[in-house]
Amino acid sequence: MDLKSNHSSPVLADTAPLNKSRLGLRSSLQTRPAPSPALTSGLHLMVPRKKTGVLDDVRYSVCLDAMKSSSPPPKLITISDDIAYQTWMMKYPSALLSFEQFASFTEGKRITLFLDYDGTLSPIVDNPDCAFMTDPMRASVRMAAKCFPTAIISGRSRDKVFEFVQLTELYYAGSHGMDIIGPVRDSSEDGLDLIRSNDKQDKEESLFQPASRFLKMIEEVSVLLVETTKGIAGVKVESNKFCVSVHYRNVDVDEWGEVGSLVSRIVENYSHLRLTHGRKVLEVRPVIDWDKGKAVTFILESLGLDKCDDVLPIYIGDDRTDEDAFKILREDKRGCGIIVSSAPKESNAYYSLRDPSEVMEFLKLLVAHCDRQEVTK
Numbered sequence: 268m269d270l271k272s273n274h275s276s277p278v279l280a281d282t283a284p285l286n287k288s289r290l291g292l293r294s295s296l297q298t299r300p301a302p303s304p305a306l307t308s309g310l311h312l313m314v315p316r317k318k319t320g321v322l323d324d325v326r327y328s329v330c331l332d333a334m335k336s337s338s339p340p341p342k343l344i345t346i347s348d349d350i351a352y353q354t355w356m357m358k359y360p361s362a363l364l365s366f367e368q369f370a371s372f373t374e375g376k377r378i379t380l381f382l383d384y385d386g387t388l389s390p391i392v393d394n395p396d397c398a399f400m401t402d403p404m405r406a407s408v409r410m411a412a413k414c415f416p417t418a419i420i421s422g423r424s425r426d427k428v429f430e431f432v433q434l435t436e437l438y439y440a441g442s443h444g445m446d447i448i449g450p451v452r453d454s455s456e457d458g459l460d461l462i463r464s465n466d467k468q469d470k471e472e473s474l475f476q477p478a479s480r481f482l483k484m485i486e487e488v489s490v491l492l493v494e495t496t497k498g499i500a501g502v503k504v505e506s507n508k509f510c511v512s513v514h515y516r517n518v519d520v521d522e523w524g525e526v527g528s529l530v531s532r533i534v535e536n537y538s539h540l541r542l543t544h545g546r547k548v549l550e551v552r553p554v555i556d557w558d559k560g561k562a563v564t565f566i567l568e569s570l571g572l573d574k575c576d577d578v579l580p581i582y583i584g585d586d587r588t589d590e591d592a593f594k595i596l597r598e599d600k601r602g603c604g605i606i607v608s609s610a611p612k613e614s615n616a617y618y619s620l621r622d623p624s625e626v627m628e629f630l631k632l633l634v635a636h637c638d639r640q641e642v643t644k
């Protein structure tokens with residue numbers, strides 16, 4: 268994969284955002300602001316709470332369908348679910364139960380570890396501000412980071428995820444990889460827009476923010492989203508710096524369509540933004556050719572490990588957005604994705620783990636295995 272030409276200026280994708288193309292309709296709010304516009308005062312007044320026409324009806328049901336399919340209700344596990352999971356595990360073997368086999372792929376390789384945060388290092392909880400990781404999990408990640416270069420790649424803002432993880436020995440990529448603090452990298456050859464900085468330990472690092480020109484627009488939309496959804500009980504708008512999350516986990520299911528419709532009407536007004544679906548969350552982000560997969564490649568390049576045959580990148584994640592990372596590792600046949608899921612789902616990962624507690628056990632096994640290899644060298 269040639270990412271070089273994309274790094275300094277990730278190309279604006281020419282595709283219509285999902286919500287618009289699926290509706291097949293033009294926005295009722297036709298004014299499209301240029302990138303980085305000043306706050307359009309009173310724009311929210313143009314987004315009435317209640318549905319007013321056919322377009323709104325279509326938008327409402329399309330959004331609701333997408334929200335329901337990306338956020339299925341929890342259900343009791345039946346025997347047939349269990350059989351389905353066991354069958355699924357034949358395609359995505361458990362990285363714990365099949366650890367010996369997994370470990371054989373690591374022989375003679377230098378591991379680089381990439382970890383998603385929510386649903387991978389911390390369990391999914393109702394309040395996004397309380398998605399804390401446990402101390403034992405933190406200790407396991409710290410041990411792993413002592414053995415291999417380790418990075419967290421999250422949809423959260425970089426500051427927020429650091430607040431949760433609190434480990435200075437890691438690299439961090441927030442906003443779905445659009446905000447990377449990584450190893451110092453010489454940008455003179457590939458013309459990257461990198462900023463050099465020093466961390467709290469005075470260690471030199473490079474900051475890379477490929478979506479920086481959208482910052483003002485994202486801030487503006489964040490304010491609009493708060494304003495527009497404030498009448499719906501349970502909605503939470505979380506600003507993740509270069510993207511915004513609108514959580515509906517705590518909203519009455521009868522109001523989901525309303526949330527989706529309001530958010531999509533705002534996003535339709537910005538041709539440079541798109542709407543994606545996560546776990547009971549709508550995510551608004553810039554239309555740029557950048558994702559968690561590109562962030563993985565970027566970090567490997569920064570570490571000088573992208574062209575080494577003896578490097579094995581391992582990526583552990585649970586979300587749709589992690590699929591971009593699984594995909595590049597699979598396509599380039601250079602690494603291994605591990606999907607964290609307690610229910611069967613199609614993935615580009617090779618292995619699986621059920622939940623964060625299994626992630627922790629896996630990290631411990633991996634560290635112990637690598638320690639043993641060191642001793643026998």
Ligand SMILES: O=P(O)(O)OC[C@H]1O[C@H](O[C@H]2O[C@H](CO)[C@@H](O)[C@H](O)[C@H]2O)[C@H](O)[C@@H](O)[C@@H]1O
Nearest residue numbers: 384385391392393395398421422512516546548
């Ligand atoms: O890339 P990630 O680190 O997995 O972040 C993805 C989103 O995670 C968070 O939301 C999810 O977890 C919350 C806490 O468990 C949960 O309440 C919410 O329903 C989930 O969608 C985070 O709050 C989002 O901003 C991230 O984009």
